[in-house]
Every structure is written in C-alpha cells, then in structure tokens.
Amino acid sequence: MTPTTHVTSDPDGAPASQPVNPPRAFSVFSAAELKTALKKMYLIRRFEEAAEEAYQRGLTYGTMHLSIGQEASAVGACLPLGPSDYITSTHRGHGHCIAKGADPKLMFAEFSGKETGYCHGRGGSMHIADVENGNLGANGIVAGGIPIAVGAALSIKKRGLPNVALSFFGDGAANEGAFHEALNIASIWKLPVIFVCENNKYAMSTSIERALSVKNVADRAVAYSMPGVIVDGNSVIDMADAVMAAMDRAHAGLGPTLIESKTYRLRGHSRSDRNRYRTREEIESWAARDPIGRFEGDLIAHGLATAADCIAIREAAEAEIAAAVQFSNDSPLPSVDHLLSDVYTPVEAKP
Amino acid sequence: MTAPLSATTGALPVDPTATRELSFAEALREALGQALEADERVFLMGEDIAIYGGAFQVTLGLLERFGHDRVMDTPISELGSAGVAVGAALAGSRPILEFQFQDFATLAMEQIVNQAAKIRFMFGGKCSVPVVFRAPTGSGTGGAAQHSQSLEAWYAHVPGLKVVQPSNPYDAKGLLLAALDDPDPVMFFEHKLLYKVKGHVPEAPYRVPIGKAAIARPGTHLTIVASAIMVSRSLEAAKELAEKGIDVEVIDLRTLRPLDTETIIASVKKTTRLMCVYEGVKTLGIGAEISAMIAESDAFDYLDAPILRLGGAESPIPYSPILEKAAVPQVADIVAAAERLAKKRV
Numbered sequence: 001m002t003p004t005t006h007v008t009s010d011p012d013g014a015p016a017s018q019p020v021n022p023p024r025a026f027s028v029f030s031a032a033e034l035k036t037a038l039k040k041m042y043l044i045r046r047f048e049e050a051a052e053e054a055y056q057r058g059l060t061y062g063t064m065h066l067s068i069g070q071e072a073s074a075v076g077a078c079l080p081l082g083p084s085d086y087i088t089s090t091h092r093g094h095g096h097c098i099a100k101g102a103d104p105k106l107m108f109a110e111f112s113g114k115e116t117g118y119c120h121g122r123g124g125s126m127h128i129a130d131v132e133n134g135n136l137g138a139n140g141i142v143a144g145g146i147p148i149a150v151g152a153a154l155s156i157k158k159r160g161l162p163n164v165a166l167s168f169f170g171d172g173a174a175n176e177g178a179f180h181e182a183l184n185i186a187s188i189w190k191l192p193v194i195f196v197c198e199n200n201k202y203a204m205s206t207s208i209e210r211a212l213s214v215k216n217v218a219d220r221a222v223a224y225s226m227p228g229v230i231v232d233g234n235s236v237i238d239m240a241d242a243v244m245a246a247m248d249r250a251h252a253g254l255g256p257t258l259i260e261s262k263t264y265r266l267r268g269h270s271r272s273d274r275n276r277y278r279t280r281e282e283i284e285s286w287a288a289r290d291p292i293g294r295f296e297g298d299l300i301a302h303g304l305a306t307a308a309d310c311i312a313i314r315e316a317a318e319a320e321i322a323a324a325v326q327f328s329n330d331s332p333l334p335s336v337d338h339l340l341s342d343v344y345t346p347v348e349a350k351p
Numbered sequence: 352m353t354a355p356l357s358a359t360t361g362a363l364p365v366d367p368t369a370t371r372e373l374s375f376a377e378a379l380r381e382a383l384g385q386a387l388e389a390d391e392r393v394f395l396m397g398e399d400i401a402i403y404g405g406a407f408q409v410t411l412g413l414l415e416r417f418g419h420d421r422v423m424d425t426p427i428s429e430l431g432s433a434g435v436a437v438g439a440a441l442a443g444s445r446p447i448l449e450f451q452f453q454d455f456a457t458l459a460m461e462q463i464v465n466q467a468a469k470i471r472f473m474f475g476g477k478c479s480v481p482v483v484f485r486a487p488t489g490s491g492t493g494g495a496a497q498h499s500q501s502l503e504a505w506y507a508h509v510p511g512l513k514v515v516q517p518s519n520p521y522d523a524k525g526l527l528l529a530a531l532d533d534p535d536p537v538m539f540f541e542h543k544l545l546y547k548v549k550g551h552v553p554e555a556p557y558r559v560p561i562g563k564a565a566i567a568r569p570g571t572h573l574t575i576v577a578s579a580i581m582v583s584r585s586l587e588a589a590k591e592l593a594e595k596g597i598d599v600e601v602i603d604l605r606t607l608r609p610l611d612t613e614t615i616i617a618s619v620k621k622t623t624r625l626m627c628v629y630e631g632v633k634t635l636g637i638g639a640e641i642s643a644m645i646a647e648s649d650a651f652d653y654l655d656a657p658i659l660r661l662g663g664a665e666s667p668i669p670y671s672p673i674l675e676k677a678a679v680p681q682v683a684d685i686v687a688a689a690e691r692l693a694k695k696r697v
C-alpha cells in the first residue's frame with residue numbers, strides 16, 4: 001500500500017501537506033532515534049503479549065484492550081513530540097504510553113494493581129498516566145480525553161509555550177458529542193492541538209460502515225475548518241510526517257489538525273470478544289501488513305539499520321518486558337489503609 | 352397479568368414444582384424477547400447490543416430473532432441515543448435503551464434528567480415518556496473508577512424518574528416487564544455481579560410491581576435494607592448472624608424511587624433496629640434518605656439504637672482488587688456492623 005497523505009480541506013489557505021518524497025522523518029531523525037522508535041514498537045508488542053499471557057494464566061483482573069497491530073500509529077505520532085508536549089490517550093492506551101516514553105516496569109505494575117505502578121494500583125490498565133512526561137492519561141470514557149487535550153493546548157497558548165497537545169482516540173469516539181464540541185472550540189481559538197483518530201474500522205463490534213456518516217473521519221475536519229489528513233497508520237514514517245506538518249501549523253498559530261490514522265487491531269476489542277463481527281480473512285489480511293516488519297524494512301532499505309540490529313533491538317525489548325513483569329511480580333499490593341489518601345489534594349490552611 | 356406475590360409480605364411465591372432456572376441475564380433476555388414479541392412498538396437500542404449481544408450478553412440472540420430494525424446498534428453517542436429514545440417514546444414508540452455501563456449514562460444526563468423526567472410535568476400532564484433506560488452497575492469486576500460506579504441515588508433524586516434495581520433473576524424479569532408497562536421513564540439498574548446468578552424464573556410473562564419492596568428474609572432483632580448485590584450479601588451475613596443469635600430481617604428494596612416506605616417502617620417497628628447497606632457512596636446515598644425517612648416517621652419512637660449506614664467508601668472505585676473490595680461493603684463488614692448495632696442501645 002502506498003502511503004497516502006490527503007488534505008480534505010484547508011480553509012485557511014495554508015500550504016497543504018502533500019506527500020513528501022523522501023519522507024521528512026528520515027532527514028529529521030537520526031538512525032539512533034529511529035532505532036529507538038523500533039524498540040518502542042517491540043516494547044509495545046511484548047507488553048501487550050505479556051498482558052495477554054497474564055490473562056490466559058488467570059493472573060489479571062479487570063479488562064484490557066490490546067493495541068497489537070497499531071504500534072506504528074502510536075510510535076509514529078509520538079516520534080516528533082518532546083517530553084513537554086502533551087498527549088491524551090484512550091482505553092487502548094498501553095501503546096501510546098510507551099510511545100510517549102513511559103517505563104514499562106511501572107506500567108506493568110499498574111496493570112497488575114501493584115503499589116509500585118504509575119497510579120499506585122488505583123487506575124489499572126485503562127487509567128495509566130505519566131503526567132511528568134506529558135501523558136495526561138489513558139481514559140475509560142470514549143472521547144473523554146479529546147476536550148482535555150484541547151484544554152492542555154489552551155493552557156500552552158496562554159502560557160506562551162512552544163508545545164502542542166496531541167489527542168489519540170478511536171473511530172468510535174468520533175461519534176461522541178465531546179469530539180465535535182472539542183474540534184469546534186480548538187478551531188475557533190486556533191489552539192495548538194493535534195487530533196489523531198486511530199480508525200481501526202470497528203468500535204467494539206460496530207463497524208464504521210454502520211456507525212459513521214462519512215467515509216473517513218478526516219472528512220469531518222471540513223465542518224471545523226481545519227485540515228483533515230488521512231495517513232497509513234501502519235507506517236511509522238507517514239505518521240511522524242503528518243504529525244510534524246500538524247505541529248508546524250500549530251506552531252505558526254494556525255490551529256488544529258485532524259489526522260486519521262487508518263490501522264487495525266489484530267486482537268479482539270477486549271478480553272471477552274468473540275470476534276463475531278469480522279472475518280478471519282480480514283484479520284489475516286491486516287496481520288500481513290504488520291507495522292513492525294514494515295518499519296524494519298524501511299530502516300534496512302534506507303541503510304539505517306541492519307537485520308542484525310533489528311534482532312538485537314527485539315531481544316532487548318523482550319528482556320526489558322520480562323524485567324518489567326518480574327518487577328511487577330515482586331512488587332507489593334497497595335495498602336487498604338491508604339484507600340482515601342488520593343481523593344483530594346492535601347491543602348495547607350492559609351494563615 | 353398481575354404479580355404472583357404474597358399480598359402480605361411481598362415475598363416470592365413458594366412453588367415446589369417450579370424448578371425452571373435462568374440466570375439473571377437470561378431472565379432479562381427472556382423479558383426483552385417477550386416484550387418484543389408482544390408489542391410491536393417496542394424496540395431496543397444500545398452500543399453493541401446486536402451481533403455482540405451487549406457487553407454482558409443480555410441481548411445475545413435477539414438480533415437473530417427480531418432483526419436490525421428492532422435491535423439497533425447505536426454509534427457511541429449516549430446523549431444523542433438517549434434523546435432519540437425520549438423522542439421516540441413521545442411519538443408513540445416503546446424504546447428500551449441499554450447503556451453499556453451506568454457510568455456512561457452520565458454522558459446522557461441532560462436527556463434523562465432535563466428532558467425525560469420533566470416533559471410530562473412541564474407540558475401540564477399532556478403526554479408521557481414511556482422509555483426504559485437499562486444499565487449495568489457496580490464494582491467487583493476490576494473495571495476501575497469509570498466502569499464501576501453505583502450512581503442510582505443520583506437518579507432517585509429526580510422527580511419524574513422511577514428507579515428500579517432487582518436483586519435476583521425472578522425480579523429482574525418481572526420488574527423489567529413492569530418497567531415496560533410503565534407510562535413514565537424508568538431507570539433499570541442491573542448489578543454486574545448478578546448477571547450469572549441463577550434462580551427460579553417462570554416462563555410465562557409476569558410483573559413484579561414497581562414501588563413494592565420484598566421481605567427477603569423475615570427476622571426479629573434488626574432490619575437490613577438493601578438492594579441489588581447487597582441483598583445476597585446481607586442474606587449471607589444474616590445466616591452467619593443467626594448462628595450468633597441475631598435474627599435479621601432483610602428488606603429488598605427492588606425500587607429506589609418510589610420508595611416503599613410502608614414496608615420499611617413496619618419492619619423497623621417490629622425489629623427496633625435499622626441498618627442500610629448499599630454500594631453507592633455512603634454520604635448522601637440511598638441510606639441517607641431511608642434513615643431520614645425513618646427519623647421523620649412514627650417508627651422513630653420504636654428505635655432501640657441509632658440507625659446505621661453501611662455504604663461505599665468516600666472514594667472512586669480503585670482498580671487493585673484488594674482496594675476495590677475494601678471500597679464497598681462485603682459480607683464480613685455487614686456481619687461486623689450488624690453485631691455492633693445489635694448490642695447498641697439509645
């Protein structure tokens with residue numbers, strides 16, 4: 001599949017981001033940075049597999065939403081971001097979290113409800129947040145993070161900072177009122193926010209054909225006077241290029257961009273999914289477009305990594321996740337005595 | 352058809368020949384199927400209720416029987432779907448909207464609270480809004496803070512809504528059919544931990560009246576008022592307490608609004624001690640209302656001890672199982688609290 005970057009509307013008359021050849025990401029990022037991106041893809045894949053194994057062995061509690069197959073979307077979108085840029089994420093958030101730079105140890109401990117986890121076991125899989133590194137959290141509410149990203153962008157603008165906020169959400173979220181209200185507000189206030197819709201064709205069992213009034217989520221950008229860009233979400237490079245173009249726009253004070261990342265989740269929606277709404281052929285056809293192998297191919301073709309490098313990177317990621325699982329297993333459970341301690345922020349009385 | 356309830360106690364009928372068992376989810380499914388069959392104005396809406404059968408499989412198989420026109424998957428648009436249900440009800444249909452989790456009904460509060468609950472009143476009684484909103488509630492599945500809430504008291508605070516919360520498969524079916532008959536909006540809350548619980552359910556359609564509590568266990572020393580999963584926990588606690596010489600009466604509210612004050616008052620007069628057990632946050636919860644109601648009633652003079660509320664912790668529901676358990680009343684908590692209450696004197 002050739003990468004498509006397509007602008008459905010650009011009412012401000014700003015230069016449309018056209019497919020760049022060669023992709024900009026190859027000139028912007030060093031070989032070392034791109035190899036780190038590959039490592040993050042492997043970390044995500046192994047993290048998800050370890051989560052799945054824990055479930056199969058009856059070691060997990062609650063539900064989980066795996067992002068296997070969507071690694072390029074998360075890693076590519078976060079590649080141009082720095083620690084002071086914000087993201088908001090979703091119920092399917094493990095990948096975004098690792099892509100933004102989180103420590104898999106603290107993530108797996110959180111996933112396992114341990115005191116050492118990112119949220120001290122309070123949040124679990126669906127609420128992992130790494131606020132210090134600009135990750136304003138996964139979210140259990142579909143579309144819940146979209147207006148929050150707009151708010152972070154408003155604060156960035158008010159404080160005169162050079163950053164952006166990027167919101168990940170799914171195709172299903174684009175049918176919530178919160179999506180529409182957030183895009184309108186971001187547009188009228190020209191806020192430095194990037195909306196990244198990961199369209200994996202389904203919201204749980206509901207296919208986009210039956211739930212979406214438009215062919216592409218990006219087509220909705222025209223209603224909010226911002227560019228709508230469709231990207232091959234299984235390509236790290238295409239995702240990074242699209243986000244860099246959106247960042248340029250945001251930095252120039254032109255406001256938000258809606259990026260639609262076309263991708264696919266290879267696992268069920270959550271742990272209880274019987275996949276009655278899609279065919280095995282469809283799943284297999286997307287499995288053949290595996291984003292990790294694809295990125296390795298890109299790196300090797302451009303002389304940025306060797307096959308041996310890729311194997312070493314994969315093994316390092318596997319070891320890191322194994323250590324994360326071990327760390328989690330060795331960690332204590334939270335104490336019941338502290339159940340109420342984080343409901344409110346402690347305040348000191350003013351004299 | 353009227354409900355086969357004992358007129359005096361409101362207890363379930365004891366029929367030794369009745370052996371047919373269904374799970375809570377199956378009982379709901381049977382009620383939905385019978386309603387769809389009996390009344391062509393009835394249709395179902397909700398997220399992933401068709402081919403997926405709903406997040407908790409309540410509607411599984413109904414698509415195959417009734418088709419997409421009557422079993423409609425909605426986009427993830429809670430506010431819009433609730434409003435569509437209200438409009439359809441106003442125009443003569445009988446919609447049943449499933450929220451995938453009660454937590455997500457908060458996105459639809461506008462239509463439920465400002466519209467559905469008030470339209471009849473605001474329009475001077477010229478119309479009704481016969482809509483049923485179903486939603487799974489409660490903790491115990493590791494769903495964490497945004498998938499585990501027990502917000503039923505919010506809705507019970509709103510005149511114009513009826514709020515139903517069955518505790519067993521028999522009531523689930525009977526109350527759902529009664530909710531469908533009801534001309535006004537009914538919030539129908541299903542505790543997630545109950546879906547797989549089995550119990551006797553007659554096949555023929557029947558109704559359990561809205562607004563009537565049941566005495567789930569008669570007793571003499573102390574009254575526990577509960578609903579949903581807290582009924583079975585209280586019954587279990589009552590067994591342990593009986594061994595300790597404390598004879599507990601357990602009242603299953605079944606409906607939170609309108610509240611069956613008569614049954615509660617009569618029980619308190621008899622036992623002279625009252626304990627409210629509920630999963631929702633303790634402060635300003637359903638137990639607060641029941642306590643106040645008793646304090647205002649002539650049952651107050653009968654009390655031999657202060658009223659005791661055992662409610663959810665003043666926190667969101669945590670993820671870690673050890674914390675999650677600690678955040679809501681468990682059987683051991685009920686036993687301990689009841690023992691304390693039984694010893695107390697005013």
Ligand SMILES: Cc1ncc(C[n+]2csc(CCOP(=O)(O)OP(=O)(O)O)c2C)c(N)n1
Pocket residue numbers: 065091092140141142143169170171172173174200202203204269398427429451455458
């Ligand atoms: C407000 C709200 N409604 C419904 C749900 C239940 N739910 C969780 S994920 C999901 C599907 C989301 O689909 P999409 O946005 O496409 O993201 P994906 O799961 O495909 O990544 C649903 C219906 C929810 N968590 N929040």
Ligand SMILES: [Mg+2]
Pocket residue numbers: 170171172198199200201202203204
């Ligand atoms: Mg999706």
